[in-house]
Amino acid sequence: xxxxxxxxxxxxxxxxxxxxxxxxxxxxxxxxxxxxxxxxxxxxxxxxxxxxxxxxxxxxxxxxxxxxxxxxxxxxxxxxxxxxxxxxxxxxxxxxxxxxxxxxxxxxxxxxxxxxxxxxxxxxxxxxxxxxxxxxxxxxxxxxxxxxxxxxxxxxxxxxxxxxxxxxxxxxxxxxxxxxxxxxxxxxxxxxxxxxxxxxxxxxxxxxxxxxxxxxxxxxxxxxxxxxxxxxxxxxxxxxxxxxxxxxxxxxxxxxxxxxxxxxxxxxxxx
Amino acid sequence: xxxxxxxxxxxxxxxxxxxxxxxxxxxxxxxxxxxxxxxxxxxxxxxxxxxxxxxxxxxxxxxxxxxxxxxxxxxxxxxxxxxxxxxxxxxxxxxxxxxxxxxxxxxxxxxxxxxxxxxxxxxxxxxxxxxxxxxxxxxxxxxxxxxxxxxxxxxxxxxxxxxxxxxxxxxxxxxxxxxxxxxxxxxxxxxxxxxxxxxxxxxxxxxxxxxxxxxxxxxxxxxxxxxxxxxxxxxxxxxxxxxxxxxxxxxxxxxxxxxxxxxxxxxxxxxxxxxxxxxxxxxxxxxxxxxxx
Numbered sequence: 001x002x003x004x005x006x007x008x009x010x011x012x013x014x015x016x017x018x019x020x021x022x023x024x025x026x027x028x029x030x031x032x033x034x035x036x037x038x039x040x041x042x043x044x045x046x047x048x049x050x051x052x053x054x055x056x057x058x059x060x061x062x063x064x065x066x067x068x069x070x071x072x073x074x075x076x077x078x079x080x081x082x083x084x085x086x087x088x089x090x091x092x093x094x095x096x097x098x099x100x101x102x103x104x105x106x107x108x109x110x111x112x113x114x115x116x117x118x119x120x121x122x123x124x125x126x127x128x129x130x131x132x133x134x135x136x137x138x139x140x141x142x143x144x145x146x147x148x149x150x151x152x153x154x155x156x157x158x159x160x161x162x163x164x165x166x167x168x169x170x171x172x173x174x175x176x177x178x179x180x181x182x183x184x185x186x187x188x189x190x191x192x193x194x195x196x197x198x199x200x201x202x203x204x205x206x207x208x209x210x211x212x213x214x215x216x217x218x219x220x221x222x223x224x225x226x227x228x229x230x231x232x233x234x235x236x237x238x239x240x241x242x243x244x245x246x247x248x249x250x251x252x253x254x255x256x257x258x259x260x261x262x263x264x265x266x267x268x269x270x271x
Numbered sequence: 272x273x274x275x276x277x278x279x280x281x282x283x284x285x286x287x288x289x290x291x292x293x294x295x296x297x298x299x300x301x302x303x304x305x306x307x308x309x310x311x312x313x314x315x316x317x318x319x320x321x322x323x324x325x326x327x328x329x330x331x332x333x334x335x336x337x338x339x340x341x342x343x344x345x346x347x348x349x350x351x352x353x354x355x356x357x358x359x360x361x362x363x364x365x366x367x368x369x370x371x372x373x374x375x376x377x378x379x380x381x382x383x384x385x386x387x388x389x390x391x392x393x394x395x396x397x398x399x400x401x402x403x404x405x406x407x408x409x410x411x412x413x414x415x416x417x418x419x420x421x422x423x424x425x426x427x428x429x430x431x432x433x434x435x436x437x438x439x440x441x442x443x444x445x446x447x448x449x450x451x452x453x454x455x456x457x458x459x460x461x462x463x464x465x466x467x468x469x470x471x472x473x474x475x476x477x478x479x480x481x482x483x484x485x486x487x488x489x490x491x492x493x494x495x496x497x498x499x500x501x502x503x504x505x506x507x508x509x510x511x512x513x514x515x516x517x518x519x520x521x522x523x524x525x526x527x528x529x530x531x532x533x534x535x536x537x538x539x540x541x542x543x544x545x546x547x548x549x550x551x552x553x554x555x556x557x558x559x560x561x562x563x564x
Contacts, residue, residue, distance in 0.1 A: 004474035006474070007372075007474055008373070008376075008377075010369055011369045011370070011372055011373025011376070011377075012373060014366065014369040014370055014373070015369070015370045015373050015374065015386070018366060018367075018370050018390065018445060018449075019386060019389055019390060021441075021442070021445075022389065022390060022392075022393050022442065022445065022446065023389050023392075024408070025404035025405075025407055025408050025442075026392075026393070026404065028404075028407050028408065028414065029403070029404060029407055032407065038412075039412065078304070079304050079305040079308060080305065082301040082302065082304075082305075083301070083302045083305040083306075085301070086299065086301055086302040087302070090299075098302065098306065101309060101314070102305065102309055104313065104547065105309075105313055107499065107546060107547045107550050107551075108317075108503070108543040108546060108547055109502065109503025109504075109505065109519065109539075109542055109543060109546060110503065110505065111503065111505050111519050111522055111523065111539060111542075112317075112320070112503075112522075112539035112540070112542060112543040113313065113317075115320055115522070115526060115535060115536065115539050116313070116316035116317045116319065116320040116539075117312060117316055119316065119319055119320055119323060119532065119536070120312075120315065120316035120319050120320075121312070121316065136308075136312050139308065140308075140309070140312060140313050143305065143308075143309075147305075198395050199395075202395055202396065202397040202400075203397065204397040204398060204399050204505075204506040205398065205503075205505045205506055208505075208506075208509070209526075219397050219399055219400075219506070222397075222399050222400065222403070223399045223506070223509065223510060226399065226402070226403050226406075226510050227510075231407075231412065234403060235407075238400060238403060241400065245392075245395050245396075248395070249388075249391075249392055249394075249395055250388075253387075253388055253391065257384075
């Protein structure tokens with residue numbers, strides 16, 4: 001099928017413009033974080049001084065974000081993968097309702113979820129002041145992504161038949177789950193895991209209300225630096241964050257390219 | 272020897288099926304932890320928040336829900352948010368459609384994968400980062416301002432108002448939409464387009480009469496997703512400045528600065544219901560279309 005030349009040219013022009021619109025600011029930010037004095041420009045020379053300063057000021061937020069992301073990942077794996085299997089086994093109305101319900105924390109703005117958590121659980125002192133409060137918020141927000149990704153992995157193989165066959169041969173439920181279901185859904189689960197970690201590391205809307213001065217995560221630190229630090233430091237901090245995202249995004253795109261059915265990435269950071 | 276498994280098979284199958292059925296039901300409790308977590312930390316807290324919205328704020332005479340819909344400063348903020356989100360949604364769809372069509376129709380050109388990766392990378396940016404990028408480009412020390420002063424002598428600063436927020440919304444909505452629309456364009460049956468071409472339909476007519484109807488449900492779903500995302504966006508506006516009058520900032524202000532929990536709760540519930548309803552309705556429409564309605 002031939003495409004009209006006008007169509008192709010317009011498409012190419014808009015595509016390049018959108019790419020510039022999306023990537024230009026990122027390049028600006030990266031260069032600002034590495035420039036000695038942004039207002040003078042690149043002529044002032046390149047430096048890692050700002051990155052070092054970010055490390056001195058905010059290293060704890062970076063480690064905390066990784067910790068929160070990994071705990072969140074552990075919980076979503078433990079809760080989400082079995083839930084996905086149950087939803088695959090019972091594709092009825094009840095399962096649809098359960099999945100719909102679990103997706104609500106994504107459909108409803110994070111601000112509302114955070115307020116609800118605070119009015120209900122904020123008075124429990126140890127919980128309010130610990131990282132666990134943030135983890136709970138992140139689990140609510142990321143669990144649907146894990147369930148959906150794991151389910152997509154399980155629907156590919158004819159798992160119900162395999163599971164039945166293994167049961168006929170006398171395999172226990174635990175054996176079937178870990179030896180058949182999980183390996184078969186592996187790529188889906190890995191996609192889910194990468195999604196969960198990416199979303200957790202970047203989560204701001206919930207975390208901003210749930211954090212305390214002692215439980216600041218990276219995005220909270222970013223907001224802090226945007227409001228109070230010079231542009232170079234804020235940019236250097238952003239650069240560190242982008243470097244943390246990069247391997248996760250590359251992994252996600254690699255898996256998305258491998259799985260033929262899903263067209264794009266099922267991801268959307270809270271904005 | 273070969274007959275033995277045959278004879279045994281029905282028995283084993285029968286026993287096996289019973290075992291599997293029992294096994295299947297035994298799986299049910301495994302969804303329990305996820306369900307419990309959801310009920311304890313989301314459903315019940317949300318119910319409590321909805322209840323708090325019915326309370327009467329100090330010095331007021333009616334419930335917070337009533338105040339939220341009658342007091343101009345609240346519904347003005349709601350109206351601002353709806354208009355801005357709607358505008359950003361329509362602009363995003365209009366810009367993302369040609370990009371998605373181009374990428375879907377040209378599956379092989381050098382650098383396509385790199386281009387896709389660049390277009391999708393901002394998917395993972397939280398709103399605060401998007402806000403900062405808007406400041407870098409259109410803020411007081413931004414590129415736009417520098418250019419504008421060099422070219423016209425007049426400063427151009429967009430970042431700290433509605434215009435900046437609009438740019439930020441476009442920034443985070445575009446990557447989300449391009450992926451969804453691309454899949455939909457790839458799904459259009461090429462035979463229709465070829466048939467129309469053979470019958471002499473001009474490109475513009477093929478687009479309006481065949482492509483747009485085929486993409487209607489994807490555009491609806493993507494539009495709803497954009498609208499809901501924009502309505503609840505907090506990080507971007509938080510970075511750009513807390514004087515922009517949109518609902519998430521109003522909620523945040525009422526909660527932290529005025530400790531007016533009933534109004535913050537009522538506004539959150541209204542915002543939550545609005546975004547959920549838009550998504551639900553769009554899913555229903557798209558689902559009906561997918562089932563062949």
